[in-house]
Amino acid sequence: MSSVAIPQTPSKPEWILPARGTVGMICLIVAEITVFTIFVVAYIFYLGKSVAGPQPKDVLDLPIFNTVCLLSSSLTIHLAVRALRGAKVTAFGVWWFITLVLGSIFLVGTGIEWHRLIYEKGLTISTNLFGTTYYSLVGLHAFHVTVGLLAISITMILTVLGKMKLQYSEKVDVFSMYWHFVDAVWVVVFTVVYVIGR
Amino acid sequence: MSSETIALGAVAESGRSIGETLHEWVTTVDHKKLGILYLIYALFFLVVGGVEATIMRIQLIVPHNHFVPPEVFNRMFTMHGTTMIFFVAMPLVFGFGTYLIPLMVGARDMAFPRLNALSFWLTAFGGLLLYFSFIGGNGLYGAGNAPDVGWFAYAPLTSRAFSQGHSTDFWSLALLVSGIGSIGTAVNFITTIISMRCPGMTLSKMPLLAWLNFVMAFMVIFAVSPLTAAQAMLCIDRYLGGHFFDTQAGGSAVLWMHFFWIFGHPEVYVLVIPAFAFASEIIPVFSRKPIFGYPVMVAATIAIGFISLSVWAHHMFTVGMSSYGNTFFTITTMIIAIPTGIKIFNWIGTMWGGKIQFKAPMLFCVAFLFQFLIAGLTGIMLSASPFNWQLSASYFVVAHFHYVIVGAILFTIFGAFYYWFPKMSGRMYNEMLAQWHFWLFLIGFHLTFDLMHIPGMLGMPRRIYTYEPGRGWDTWNLLVTIGVFFQAAGVLIFVANLLWSMFRGPAAGDDPWDAWTLEWSTTSPPPDYNFAVIPAVESRRPLWDLKHPEDPDWKYE
Numbered sequence: 001m002s003s004v005a006i007p008q009t010p011s012k013p014e015w016i017l018p019a020r021g022t023v024g025m026i027c028l029i030v031a032e033i034t035v036f037t038i039f040v041v042a043y044i045f046y047l048g049k050s051v052a053g054p055q056p057k058d059v060l061d062l063p064i065f066n067t068v069c070l071l072s073s074s075l076t077i078h079l080a081v082r083a084l085r086g087a088k089v090t091a092f093g094v095w096w097f098i099t100l101v102l103g104s105i106f107l108v109g110t111g112i113e114w115h116r117l118i119y120e121k122g123l124t125i126s127t128n129l130f131g132t133t134y135y136s137l138v139g140l141h142a143f144h145v146t147v148g149l150l151a152i153s154i155t156m157i158l159t160v161l162g163k164m165k166l167q168y169s170e171k172v173d174v175f176s177m178y179w180h181f182v183d184a185v186w187v188v189v190f191t192v193v194y195v196i197g198r
Numbered sequence: 199m200s201s202e203t204i205a206l207g208a209v210a211e212s213g214r215s216i217g218e219t220l221h222e223w224v225t226t227v228d229h230k231k232l233g234i235l236y237l238i239y240a241l242f243f244l245v246v247g248g249v250e251a252t253i254m255r256i257q258l259i260v261p262h263n264h265f266v267p268p269e270v271f272n273r274m275f276t277m278h279g280t281t282m283i284f285f286v287a288m289p290l291v292f293g294f295g296t297y298l299i300p301l302m303v304g305a306r307d308m309a310f311p312r313l314n315a316l317s318f319w320l321t322a323f324g325g326l327l328l329y330f331s332f333i334g335g336n337g338l339y340g341a342g343n344a345p346d347v348g349w350f351a352y353a354p355l356t357s358r359a360f361s362q363g364h365s366t367d368f369w370s371l372a373l374l375v376s377g378i379g380s381i382g383t384a385v386n387f388i389t390t391i392i393s394m395r396c397p398g399m400t401l402s403k404m405p406l407l408a409w410l411n412f413v414m415a416f417m418v419i420f421a422v423s424p425l426t427a428a429q430a431m432l433c434i435d436r437y438l439g440g441h442f443f444d445t446q447a448g449g450s451a452v453l454w455m456h457f458f459w460i461f462g463h464p465e466v467y468v469l470v471i472p473a474f475a476f477a478s479e480i481i482p483v484f485s486r487k488p489i490f491g492y493p494v495m496v497a498a499t500i501a502i503g504f505i506s507l508s509v510w511a512h513h514m515f516t517v518g519m520s521s522y523g524n525t526f527f528t529i530t531t532m533i534i535a536i537p538t539g540i541k542i543f544n545w546i547g548t549m550w551g552g553k554i555q556f557k558a559p560m561l562f563c564v565a566f567l568f569q570f571l572i573a574g575l576t577g578i579m580l581s582a583s584p585f586n587w588q589l590s591a592s593y594f595v596v597a598h599f600h601y602v603i604v605g606a607i608l609f610t611i612f613g614a615f616y617y618w619f620p621k622m623s624g625r626m627y628n629e630m631l632a633q634w635h636f637w638l639f640l641i642g643f644h645l646t647f648d649l650m651h652i653p654g655m656l657g658m659p660r661r662i663y664t665y666e667p668g669r670g671w672d673t674w675n676l677l678v679t680i681g682v683f684f685q686a687a688g689v690l691i692f693v694a695n696l697l698w699s700m701f702r703g704p705a706a707g708d709d710p711w712d713a714w715t716l717e718w719s720t721t722s723p724p725p726d727y728n729f730a731v732i733p734a735v736e737s738r739r740p741l742w743d744l745k746h747p748e749d750p751d752w753k754y755e
Contacts, residue, residue: 015397020309023392027385027419034423038457042431042442049448126439129448136434136442 021174029181032144036185039140040192043133047197053128056198059121066109067190070145073102074183077176084169092172093159099179100152103145110142134193141189144182151175227311228726232318233297234622237615239322240289241693243281246329248689250278252682255646259679261667271663272346277328279349280369283465284376285325287603290611291472292321292383295411297622299387301717301724302405304396304733309389317382324376331368345369348661350458353443353451356432367436374429377422384418387411396716397734403755405715405738406489409496410475413503414468420507421464428457452517459510466602467506470570471499473610474541477563480610480617481545483713484560485552488739488751491544498537498544505534515586524583531581538574542567558632562613565640569605573598576651591661594654600647612639612692619696620706624722627703631695635688642684649677714739 048055080095114135117123125135155172158164214222223231254274257265266274296314300307308314328345335343345365347355356366391412395404404412432454434440441447443454482489489495511519511527519527545567554560576598580586589595612635619627653671665671709718719741720729737743737751 017393017395020389020393024310024313024385024389027388031381031385031419031423034420035427038424038427038460039431042453045450045453046442046448051448125434126441129441132434132440132442132449136431136440140430 019170021170022177025174025177029177032181032185036137036140036188039133039137040188043137043192043197046129046133050128050130053131054121054123056130056134056193059117059123060194060198061113062194063109063113063190066106066113067186069102069109070106070186071183073099073106074180076102077179081169081173081176084164084166084172087166089159089164092164093156096152096156096159100149100156103149103152103179107142107145107149110138110145137189138193141182141185144185148179148182152179227307227315229296229300229308229311229314230622230724230726230728232314233293233295235318236289236293236296236321239318239325240286240293243285243289243325244689245693247278247281247286248686250274250281252686254278255679255682257663258665258675260676261665261672263664266663268663269346272348272661273344275661276345276348276351276369280328280345280373281325282603283349283469284373285321285328287469287607288376288380289321291414291469291607292317292380294476294611294614294618295387295414295472296383298618298717299390299408299411300394301720301728302408302715303391303394303399304716304729304735305390305394306728306732308386309394310386313382314386317379317386320379320382321376324372324374324379327368327375328372331365335363335365335368350455350462351432352458353449353454354445356436356454357444358436361436367433370429370432370436374426374433377426377429380418380422381426384415384422387415388419391415396732399735402493403735403738406478406492406495407475407715410471410478410499413499414471414475417464417468417471417503417506421461421468424457425461428454428461431457452514455514455517456511459513460507462513463510464506466599467502469607470602471502473566473607474499476610476614476617477545477566479715480559480563480613481548483617483711484555484557484563485549486555487548487552488714488742489544490547490550491540492738494540495544498540501537502534505530505537509534512581512583512586515583516590528581528583532578535574535578542571542574557616558627558629558636559613559617561633561636562609562616565636566606566609566613569601569609569643573601573605576601589654591659592654593650593658593660596660597647597650597654600650604643605647609639609643612636615692615696617711618717619699620710621717621722621724623700623703624706625699625703626706626710627699628695631691631698635691635695637688638684638691639688642681642686642688645681645684646678647681649674649681653678709741712745714742716740719744 076095076099080092080099083089083091083095123131123134125131155164155175223235226232226235251274253266254271257263257271296308296318331344333343335345343363343365345351345361345368347361347366347369351366351369354360356370391404391408401409431440431442435442435444441449443449443451445451478489478495509527509531511523512531515524515527545563556564576594580589580595580598616627616632619625653674656670656674658665658669658671658675665675706722708720708722710722711718716729716733716735717724719733733740735743737755739751743750743752
């Protein structure tokens with residue numbers, strides 16, 4: 001056997017492996033969880049260590065409305081994906097649009113909160129350790145929301161242009177995993193920053 | 199089938215201008231081309247990092263030397279460490295992984311070819327950013343170019359007050375950017391291995407190289423992400439006036455150490471596990487025996503992966519932790535020797551009773567076994583915190599980790615180059631030159647790094663740019679520096695051998711080593727699509743089954 005051919009065996013039971021998109025997204029989410037863990041650890045480690053400036057309990061209010069909006073967007077994106085799997089493109093578009101609106105409300109809400117903190121309370125990223133850790137952690141999350149909203153907007157435009165089809169449901173589903181992750185991280189950030197840390 | 203694929207490749211290659219070829223390589227998403235790009239890129243930086251090491255060793259050859267001023271010496275050790283870890287060792291292991299994993303699991307490409315290209319170019323851009331600091335580092339008059347904060351860049355050295363100009367920013371951004379590339383590659387490796395294996399290749403029939411890179415990719419995700427986060431914090435401190443590592447505002451310098459070493463120690467295993475992977479492929483083929491204890495090898499690798507995530511603070515014994523912290527990190531560090539020892543026994547078990555062929559790849563792997571054992575033994579010595587208090591930040595530590603990184607990782611990488619060069623280029627390297635490379639490098643390595651332990655034990659600290667005569671360090675430093683020139687000669691022969699063989703070497707054939715994994719079943723070099731027909735496998739050694747239909751492996755596995 002000096003020349004080597006490609007090994008071939010007669011047909012076997014069907015060979016099915018997990019979908020690439022799902023596996024890749026899970027890996028990405030695990031990496032993101034690690035990044036967030038480092039920021040959360042830094043936040044908790046530095047609680048109460050600021051030597052000057054405002055403390056969390058002086059300036060932070062519970063962002064209840066924002067939180068409700070963001071968390072319900074997980075439900076609406078799930079309904080959107082389910083609609084697309086059932087080939088109901090219009091229903092998908094409606095739920096997708098509601099997700100976009102809810103996510104945008106969260107982002108605008110964060111912007112309003114930051115504006116209040118910066119201009120009324122005088123807390124910036126360089127004011128003290130609390131400012132540094134707060135804006136970094138909440139900002140990292142808001143950055144992820146922004147990336148998600150960009151992707152949702154692009155998909156929305158494609159849907160309005162009538163390009164959304166049943167065959168894309170798997171890709172949309174993979175993206176929805178990212179959005180669920182962003183929501184789940186918010187639960188942690190909310191608990192650490194606004195409940196435990198305040 | 200194989201003759202058909204050769205014909206297709208020949209048609210595609212003919213009649214190309216240099217511009218077209220260049221365009222093809224820059225825009226490629228083919229895992230084989232990207233793998234080779236990683237390797238060439240890493241070899242370039244290996245020479246650059248080697249020159250930096252040589253500059254340091256020339257400065258230390260005699261006491262009170264004036265070859266370079268102290269500030270240049272600081273830049274050299276910072277750039278040498280950063281370059282060798284992030285822009286030599288990482289791209290080397292990623293390059294081999296990118297090239298080999300799809301071929302070994304019988305796939306036509308990685309799971310995400312474009313992400314693969316993005317990851318490579320991010321890594322390449324990171325290296326350029328780091329070296330651009332030589333030009334762009336001078337933000338202020340009198341501020342130095344090139345980072346000089348050491349490769350682990352402890353706070354507060356990295357604060358604006360102590361690192362003026364932009365040199366530290368280039369360092370931080372280079373690691374941030376290449377770190378994102380590394381995470382992308384890790385995601386790609388894991389997904390390729392989970393989702394792209396050819397029919398019949400269950401996880402327990404996967405080649406060990408794929409298994410070990412699988413574990414390595416998880417470690418990249420868990421280890422490089424914290425570094426990326428920490429670099430983001432450092433950038434916030436330096437650009438936005440944050441206080442993460444600013445002790446005057448209540449920040450903590452020790453937190454940076456923790457974050458860095460949470461990355462830094464698993465990183466050693468990120469590099470050494472692919473080295474294990476090369477040894478696990480090369481040793482069986484050149485011993486003419488299947489790997490001894492395949493399931494135990496996999497289990498030991500996973501154990502190393504887990505344990506290595508909980509040993510980081512052994513880099514910080516001298517910082518002053520509680521006795522509980524010291525005890526915990528001493529014990530975990532010692533425990534990691536157990537799965538590592540299992541692996542060494544398995545490689546010896548593979549060689550035991552085999553018909554060993556001492557070709558260049560095997561020579562490097564045998565040297566690796568001995569050297570990795572010694573590196574592990576000094577590692578156990580250093581893991582005992584009282585011992586560590588005496589020798590931390592001395593040349594003993596420098597000798598220890600170079601024993602791991604050069605003696606184990608670089609040696610197996612040289613072995614891997616010789617082993618897979620015929621597959622990548624289609625041509626055979628020159629065995630005599632390879633043997634010269636091996637022996638020169640071996641002599642140089644032992645001259646440099648065996649002897650380097652001794653000035654460390656005699657109290658010579660690392661990172662000093664010169665020293666007083668008459669402390670018993672002089673002769674040792676002279677000999678250590680002489681060893682560097684042997685190593686440099688070896689590397690020059692290596693590069694010359696590869697270049698010469700690339701164009702003038704004899705044709706290697708598809709399977710020059712009579713090996714057993716799938717990459718040897720296709721042509722050398724493989725066509726763009728790797729396999730004309732996706733293979734199906736029934737055992738861990740599909741080509742053995744094919745060559746020995748009367749006694750296939752699957753009967754016994």
